[in-house]
Each structure stands twice: as structure tokens, then as C-alpha cells.
Amino acid sequence: MRPTLPDRVLVGAVAGAHGVRGLVKLKCFTEKPAQITAYGPLTDETGERRYEVAVVGTAKGGVLARLEGVTDRNAAEAMKGTRLYVARSALPALAPENEFYHADLVGLGVETPDGRRLGKVRAVLNYGAGDVLEVTGETGESLLLPFTRSTVPLVDLDGGRLVAAPPAEVEP
Secondary structure, X not given: OOOOOOOEEEEEEEEEEEOOOOEEEEEEOOOOHHHOOXXXXXXXXXXXXXXXXXXXXXXXXXXXXXXXXXXXXXXXXXXXXXXXXEEHHHXXXXXXXXXXXXXXXXXXXXXXXXXXXXEEEEEEXXXXXXXXXXXEOXXXXXXXXXXXXXXXXXXXXXXOXXXXXXXXXXXX
């Protein structure tokens, strides 16, 4: 069964303050960090709080931005950890095959090619060398799987599952 897709998708988070005039560092989860504002207004997870954001430069792992109403370092530091979302409907359409938003993968059941259940996708991580699926098993243990075609040969969004063939180095 396909998990319910979120109506808001995480696109970034405030990583900290930059300087004394209220700039913030944003960690961006968009394909191109500088385009974090290209999909419309950014909001909190509920969509109730709206953030007007202007990208003013680049930073390691993201961008420097000005948030409306944040005018000094203290206010910028208070924003640290704030997660930023856009409406799912504002995102571009994906190619019908082999393109996925991370939010679509979270919650999918994970099973081996022979049907043995490994757990559910808890998160999609990226430490710079490609996407990694964090799979949480029935007893709470975590398994990290590279999100490659050889390790994950099938993603069945409609069926609410993906098939994973963990490499020999990864013990499920």
C-alpha cells in the first residue's frame, strides 16, 4: 500500500547565522542550492508560517540568505534548525521512471528480492558520494544502503515498497 505523500516537501534548513546583520546559512536539499526559492514561498512544515527568503551568496554546503524580519545575529541564531518547506504542487514534474523525490521514498517498505522484509525507509541521506537509504528494521536497528540501481533494482511507489539487494559488505 502506497504511503500518503506529504503535501509539503522539505527543501532546506537554517544551519546557522552568518555575520552580524541577520544573514543565515541555509543547508539546501534542492538539486541546485541557489534555486531553493525557485518553487515559491518557503514555509514551516504546517504551511502556517511563511518565510520570505532572498539568496545573497553561497556557503559551503548551501547558500547565504536573508530572511524577512531577521535583522541581527541574535535573530539569525534563533532561526537555527528551522526547517523550510514548499508546497508539493510547486515542484516540477518528474520523469515517469527512475526519478523520485526523497519525500516519496520515506516510509516505503523494504524487502529483498526473495521477499524477506528488511524494514522501512526512515530517511534518505547524502554525505557527498550519493544517496543512501536509512532503513529501520522491525526491532529498531538501522541499515544503510546505497541508493543505486544495483542495490535497489525496484522502486514501486504505487505498491508502497522497494526491493533491495544489499551488497555483501552490508549485513541485514
